[in-house]
Amino acid sequence: MNRHLLRAEDTEFVGLLRACSRAKDLRAGVRLHAELLKEGIPEISFLVQDALVQMYVKCGAVLKAYELLVGLRVKNTTSWNNVIAAFIGCGQCPEALDCFDQLKRQGVPANSVTFSCALKACARIRAVSKGEQIHDEIAIQGLLGCSIILGAALVDMYAKCGSLIMAEQVLKSLPNRNVITWTALVSGFALHGHGHDALRCFELMLHEGLSPDAVTFVGVLKACGNIKAAAKGERFHDEIIRKGLLRGNNVLLAALIDMYVKCGCLMKAWDILEENPDSDVFCWTSLIEGYVEQGLSEEALECFKLMKQKGVSPTTVTFASVLKACGSIGAVESGEQIHEEISRQGLLLDDFVLGSALVDMYVKCGALLKAKKARDQLPVHDLVSWTTLIAGYAQQGQNQEALNCFKQMEHFDVSPNEVTFTCILNACSHSGLVEEGEMYFTLMYTNYGIKPVLEHYACMVDLYGRAGLFNLAISFVSKIPFDDYMAVWRSVLKACEKRKDVTIGRWAFEHALQIHNGDAALYDLMSNIYRSAGMQENMESIEAVRAESKSWEKMVSF
Structure with missing residues (x-):
């Protein structure tokens, strides 16, 4: 097949490439591409270029399609849009945005579809800064006035990224709003736990005379679940049934079940599941x-x-x-x-x-x-699995095993986090390893840059208290960089309640009272410690002391 004949038969090549696309036959498509290149054509026609790009996209070879776009300097916007959309479909949103940037560098004109795809990629990876840049480009070109889809994509991007105020501002500025734009805002508020705002926007949408669709109801049901608004959720349920939206829509069905679950109406959720055999x-x-x-x-x-x-x-x-x-x-x-x-x-x-x-x-x-064996069999030992095992050893009193596990974790270059150090400090406390506890406390911020939090200070106070080093414990409390020292004592008392440790509990209670004897939570915690240890009489005595304290406070205030 000579060069002249090939140019004359572009349509035939396009037909063959489209057949490969339909059959997702990448191997045959690659052979056709190689045949084109073998002929040494100085410039493949635009028609064939587009067919080649589409073939690679349809066959799942998105990166190859992108390389073609760049190498052949394809100017067809639709081809670029297809590749950007394909990257997003594969979950490769950063690559989609790179493709968008390359399109602009090559001077290919972006249209509403291009911008919509780019905004979708930003929404998926929460790239709000990039989304703002795209918003500016759209505004400069004045595209929002003529594309409702683009407006919806912009609202959705800000909403998904958590910029809810901006999302609402954009929506209000749109010359044309429809159910898609409003649903993007409602869903965004619901996604980020702002159930009341989601329902407020839903009411505004209805006020504009728009009728909600299945996607809208998914958002409002999520909002109802967020704020435990079971009664409202039931009304939406009735409306969904009346509109016949549940038939064949498992996404909406799952949202309905989830709403009832979040509201604690588990029997209702179960009934819905039984009524829908195709769940x-x-x-x-x-x-x-x-x-x-x-x-x-x-x-x-x-x-x-x-x-x-x-x-x-x-x-x-x-x-x-x-x-x-x-x-x-x-x-x-x-x-x-x-x-x-x-x-x-x-x-x-x-x-x-x-x-x-x-x-x-x-x-x-x-x-x-079995936990250790399961962890050892995992292909990758991540921080969570290490910390879970360390916590298990500490909870079961196998404190030396917990410390050994921590050393192994360090050996595998897995960096600990706040929770890991809480477990390790607890293990040191229960084993009476004061020097080791002090070492790990220092190691936490010197080696790993982790700023100690309340739980870590409480562990250290507990460590000194268990070792009988009460003066060190009190001195340590005075150095804590928190205004609320009581929080540390309350944390120690909660730990004592869990392990039924009356001795340390009494000591912490007495010293906490010296700071603030009117703190009702202290009496509750000490009472709970006695209850957990089965010391009913002591629990009642604490309640009596608490009652006397309240009477004294009333007299003083009078």
């Missing part, structure tokens, strides 16, 4: 998570079993929830079965959250050897 895994997972959050772990496990009986395959999020349920009730056998299922599916290979949930389950069940 997907997200609907089931919402209910399972609700049971776990409400402390109904056995119900969560039963729900999980029923879900599988219905032929619904769990996701990693589902597995993480049921592992948490197993840990909370010590159901180690059920946890092991779930562990086997997760391993069979190969889900631990690239999911750090699930791996940490597995280690945490064994720790909560007191099966520390």
Whole structure:
């Protein structure tokens, strides 16, 4: 095939490339591309260029499509838009924004679709600064007045990035608003936990005569869940049923179930699930998570079993929830079965959250050897899994193992965080390792730049108190860079309540009273310590002292 013939048969090449696109046959597409290059054409026609780019996009070779755009200096805006959109579809939003910047460097004119795609990428990765720059370019070109889709993308970008005031300002400035622009704002407020504002915007949308769609209702249901507005949620539920929006819409169904779960209406959530036999895994997972959050772990496990009986395959999020349920009730056998299922599916290979949930389950069940084995089998030992295991050793009184685990973590160049050091300082306290505790406290900010927080100071006070070094403890409290010293004493008392430590509890209580004997929380905490230790008479005596203190305060104020 000579050069002249090839140019005359561009249409045939385009047809062949489009056939490769439809069949997603990358190998055949690459061969066609190689044939074009072999002919040594000085300039491939625009028609063929676009077909080549589209073929690589459709076949999933987005990077190759991008390289073509740059190498061939394709000026067709649609081709660039397709590649930017493809990067976003693959979750490669930084690459999408790089592609957007390259388009401008090559002098390719951006249109409303280009800007909408770029804003979508910014929204996905919360790149608000880049979004603001794009907003300025859109304003300069005056595009907002003629594109509702672009306006919605801009509102959505600011809303997703948490710039909610700016999102609302942009929406109000749009010459034309529709249900999509309003839904972007409602969903943004709901996403960031501003349920009342989301419902306020929803009312404003209705006032403009706009009718909500399924996506809008997903946002308002989330808002109702955020603020526990079950009654409003039920009214929205009735409206959704009246409009027939639930049919075949599992996203809306999952949002409805999640709303009832967040409002504590678990029976209602279960009824909805039963009424909709085609519920997907997200609907089931919402209910399972609700049971776990409400402390109904056995119900969560039963729900999980029923879900599988219905032929619904769990996701990693589902597995993480049921592992948490197993840990909370010590159901180690059920946890092991779930562990086997997760391993069979190969889900631990690239999911750090699930791996940490597995280690945490064994720790909560007191099966520390199994926890360590599970951690060792993870492809990557991240900070969470290390810290979970360290906390488990400390909670079980295996303090030396906790310290050894910390040293191993350092050996693997995993940097600890605040929680890790709280666990380590607790381990030192329980083992009476004063010098080691002092060393780790210093190491925390000198080696790792972690500024000590309340829990760390409380651990050190507890460490000195347990070792009988009360003068050092009191001296340490006086050096704490907080105005509220009482917070440290309250933290020590809470720790004593958990471990039923009456001796240190009494000591901390007495010294805290010297600072502020009118703090009701102190009496409550000391009373709880006696209750947890089964010392009923002492608990009643504390209540009597507290009552006397209140009477004295009344007399003084009078």
